[in-house]
Amino acid sequence: MRWSQYYLFTTREVPADAEVVSHQLMVRAGMIRKVAAGIYSYLPFGWRSIAKLMAIVRRELDAKGACELVMPAISPAELWQESGRWSKYGKELLRIKDRHGRDFVFGPTHEEVVTDIVRHDVKSYRQLPFNLYQIQTKFRDEIRPRFGLMRGREFLMKDAYSFDADDAGLDVAYRAMHDAYCAIFAACGLEYTVVEADTGAIGGSASHEFMVLAETGESEVVRCPGCGYSANVEKASSGALPPPERDGEPGPMREVATPGMTTVDEVAEFLGVPTAAMVKTLIYDNEKEEPVAVLVRGDRAVNEIKLANLLDVQYPVLASDEKVAALTGAPVGFAGPVGLPPGLRVIADESVRDLAGFACGANKADAHLVDVVWGRDVEVGEWADLLLARGGDPCPSDGCGGILEPFRGIEVGHIFKLGDKYSRAMGCTFLDENGREQPMIMGCYGLGIGRTVAAAIEQNHDDDGIIWPLPLAPFSVLLIALNPQEESVRRAADELYDALRQHGVEVFYDDRPERPGVKFKDADLIGIPLRLVVGKKSLAEGKVELSRRRDRQRQPVAVADAVERVMALLGD
RNA sequence: CGGGGCGUAGCUCAGCCUGGUAGAGCGCACGGUUCGGGACCGUGAGGCCGGAGGUUCAAAUCCUCUCGCCCCGACCA
Numbered sequence: 001m002r003w004s005q006y007y008l009f010t011t012r013e014v015p016a017d018a019e020v021v022s023h024q025l026m027v028r029a030g031m032i033r034k035v036a037a038g039i040y041s042y043l044p045f046g047w048r049s050i051a052k053l054m055a056i057v058r059r060e061l062d063a064k065g066a067c068e069l070v071m072p073a074i075s076p077a078e079l080w081q082e083s084g085r086w087s088k089y090g091k092e093l094l095r096i097k098d099r100h101g102r103d104f105v106f107g108p109t110h111e112e113v114v115t116d117i118v119r120h121d122v123k124s125y126r127q128l129p130f131n132l133y134q135i136q137t138k139f140r141d142e143i144r145p146r147f148g149l150m151r152g153r154e155f156l157m158k159d160a161y162s163f164d165a166d167d168a169g170l171d172v173a174y175r176a177m178h179d180a181y182c183a184i185f186a187a188c189g190l191e192y193t194v195v196e197a198d199t200g201a202i203g204g205s206a207s208h209e210f211m212v213l214a215e216t217g218e219s220e221v222v223r224c225p226g227c228g229y230s231a232n233v234e235k236a237s238s239g240a241l242p243p244p245e246r247d248g249e250p251g252p253m254r255e256v257a258t259p260g261m262t263t264v265d266e267v268a269e270f271l272g273v274p275t276a277a278m279v280k281t282l283i284y285d286n287e288k289e290e291p292v293a294v295l296v297r298g299d300r301a302v303n304e305i306k307l308a309n310l311l312d313v314q315y316p317v318l319a320s321d322e323k324v325a326a327l328t329g330a331p332v333g334f335a336g337p338v339g340l341p342p343g344l345r346v347i348a349d350e351s352v353r354d355l356a357g358f359a360c361g362a363n364k365a366d367a368h369l370v371d372v373v374w375g376r377d378v379e380v381g382e383w384a385d386l387l388l389a390r391g392g393d394p395c396p397s398d399g400c401g402g403i404l405e406p407f408r409g410i411e412v413g414h415i416f417k418l419g420d421k422y423s424r425a426m427g428c429t430f431l432d433e434n435g436r437e438q439p440m441i442m443g444c445y446g447l448g449i450g451r452t453v454a455a456a457i458e459q460n461h462d463d464d465g466i467i468w469p470l471p472l473a474p475f476s477v478l479l480i481a482l483n484p485q486e487e488s489v490r491r492a493a494d495e496l497y498d499a500l501r502q503h504g505v506e507v508f509y510d511d512r513p514e515r516p517g518v519k520f521k522d523a524d525l526i527g528i529p530l531r532l533v534v535g536k537k538s539l540a541e542g543k544v545e546l547s548r549r550r551d552r553q554r555q556p557v558a559v560a561d562a563v564e565r566v567m568a569l570l571g572d
Numbered sequence: 573c574g575g576g577g578c579g580u581a582g583c584u585c586a587g588c589c590u591g592g593u594a595g596a597g598c599g600c601a602c603g604g605u606u607c608g609g610g611a612c613c614g615u616g617a618g619g620c621c622g623g624a625g626g627u628u629c630a631a632a633u634c635c636u637c638u639c640g641c642c643c644c645g646a647c648c649a
Contacts, residue, residue, distance in 0.1 A: 013583050017642055301647045333649050520609040
């Protein structure tokens with residue numbers, strides 16, 4: 001491809017709305033253009049990279065026997081009502097009406113549609129198993145789209161769905177997709193890790209995320225260097241937290257005046273105890289209006305996703321000031337486990353179990369209790385893991401003894417064991433060998449296409465621009481005619497261009513009448529792995545210059561040997 | 573959803589406080605000199621100052637309302 005004929009326009013200015021480096025570089029390198037918040041056009045240069053990734057994805061999924069299809073982006077509300085997600089998915093689900101006023105959704109994922117297809121076709125265990133996948137534009141109406149392709153509202157996703165007769169079959173399918181993902185991310189030259197994850201709105205039993213390690217990642221992950229346990233903090237557990245040391249045995253429970261002190265920090269400082277020796281009592285409400293009191297150690301936070309899963313609700317939220325006052329009899333800031341109304345469900349996180357003689361609110365304005373002891377002063381009927389894990393916590397694995405380390409990652413893939421959640425709700429069943437009707441056992445497997453390309457840039461760039469890993473590079477070789485107005489340069493470059501193409505090399509030919517400085521800067525910015533420069537001076541000695549974007553090692557090469565040398569480097 | 577910021581030339585921004593002829597750099601066009609790391613000189617094109625109301629003799633500038641974009645928060649008892 002000749003640059004002079006190609007649609008690629010780079011820019012020197014950093015776009016004002018681009019926060020992270022991958023977004024900045026994708027805009028500057030003419031790969032994407034924003035159309036609206038979280039909605040982008042893929043320009044030709046960017047699309048080539050996307051296409052490269054899609055080809056890798058297809059290759060690896062096909063190798064596992066998965067079958068590609070394409071489902072509509074728009075699907076009718078009925079399917080979503082059938083699965084229950086019409087009411088459960090929330091505001092991220094973009095709902096639209098057609099001219100007749102009928103409800104549709106712009107699909108954020110396709111469990112309903114694929115299940116609908118399969119239930120029409122498949123009736124017998126003899127037809128199972130199989131795996132259907134597509135690469136398609138999705139829409140999720142994110143609260144806050146950001147970081148370019150990293151968190152768009154409209155985005156390209158590969159989604160696959162496996163159908164099996166039983167759990168054992170699902171395990172095999174799940175493993176196959178896990179392995180395919182590893183192959184895909186490895187082929188992209190990405191440094192990634194697999195972590196345990198929450199299943200979120202998709203639902204199901206088990207789930208893993210594929211994380212590309214990056215400072216700018218939006219996901220927080222903890223990992224144990226000892227046993228390798230790793231999990232998204234949305235899901236992660238911690239081992240038992242060591243309780244803070246205290247002097248002597250707690251005395252009898254007593255009330256202390258704490259005028260105007262509504263935060264743990266204020267009270268802890270006033271009492272002269274560590275925040276870890278306090279119990280925080282949070283009143284959570286939810287869409288069912290069934291408030292609960294959650295007890296967590298004073299220095300820690302509640303994992304609201306764990307809470308939502310435990311309560312089987314969608315939106316746990318801190319209760320309004322009025323509700324807190326009505327339930328605890330005190331203004332916000334003075335709630336505690338002692339003396340809560342009997343009708344209020346109280347759930348204690350494991351982090352407070354080992355506290356002896358802790359401090360907490362007195363359910364009374366301007367007062368806290370100290371030296372509270374479980375069993376003696378107050379009983380808790382319900383214990384659960386509701387802790388938001390963080391780096392420095394003990395590893396939850398039995399007998400491991402390691403300390404969790406925190407890191408950040410970009411979630412590029414997410415695989416789920418769905419089980420029969422959708423097949424049961426939607427009547428996607430088959431007859432087993434005994435003639436009994438059974439719901440199919442499903443898995444689903446998502447992979448963010450644009451996000452993976454963005455992640456690759458996030459991991460592969462320098463101050464001057466992108467450094468494409470070869471498998472994702474829009475082109476393999478950038479051929480630069482440094483002084484195309486020189487007849488000899490132009491002719492030599494043209495010949496190299498033809499020769500490289502004849503050898504099947506994807507070559508991008510900078511034949512523009514630009515100054516050398518501009519061409520070099522652009523070359524660095526767009527980051528094509530191999531650079532072949534034809535310049536007047538070296539050509540006079542029968543040489544061209546070959547270099548790699550990554551290490552910038554330049555080497556003069558005889559014109560006659562250039563193609564061969566390029567082929568050799570591409571083969572590495 | 574809450575808080576904050578920003579909408580002025582294709583891009584990055586100044587001008588607004590203190591109302592009075594619309595600006596810079598980059599980019600673009602033309603001419604000349606340059607030509608291996610984003611050249612230089614000259615000439616030029618390009619803007620309903622996001623939109624709608626209002627105040628005023630006069631509004632990019634002050635007021636109100638809207639729309640768009642961006643950032644932060646939604647970790648709290």
